[in-house]
Amino acid sequence: MKFFVDTAEIDAIAELNDLGIVDGVTTNPSLIMKSGRNILEVTKEICDLVDGPVSAEVVATKAEDMIAEGRKLAGIADNIAVKVPLTWDGLKACKVLSGEGQMVNVTLCFSANQALLAAKVGATFISPFIGRLDDINIDGMDLIADIRTIYDNYGFDTQILAASIRSVNHITDAARIGADVITAPPGVIRKLAEHPLTDKGLAAFMADWEKTGQDIL
């Protein structure tokens, strides 16, 4: 399973990237707003840092404008994945951009039928939003499972990018179902390493070690 980091914060991306666990980055207009940075500048910095796909989202709503923005974003670096919303115009933009050989991430997906359309217009990634479905009392993980089944039924090679991840359980469940990629905030990725029994066990080892009076170095 690939790990993308869902942020536009350079320091957080760099720390995880140094650990070798970052396969890509996703951004969106809200994350760019939170970073306080210029979209073109910060996206270029991220692309220079990370080898894998870096999603940069268009903000136009008409297909022709999305295509123009997508081409400009794609010019930032070879590893840009142009992110378009799952609207009718977004699907048209995906068709054109993916036809030009551009990686495209179709975002704001909330149904299996939307995911089916995205695959048919050549999306590289489909981004079903788990957390936002959970927020309205619909099991986001059921959507991941449905898309996995449908894509496998017909051999679509669009990658399922489980997005809007809010907890470590979302990551476990997405991995169990077979999502190709998860994108999560840095804080959630760091939490994957945490376990109270690890902390308890380490504290006991440290206490016993203290009693030996020894040093390793």
Ligand code: E4P
């Ligand atoms: C994915 O590409 C989105 O940027 C992101 O996962 C949205 O997450 P949120 O619903 O927590 O804002």
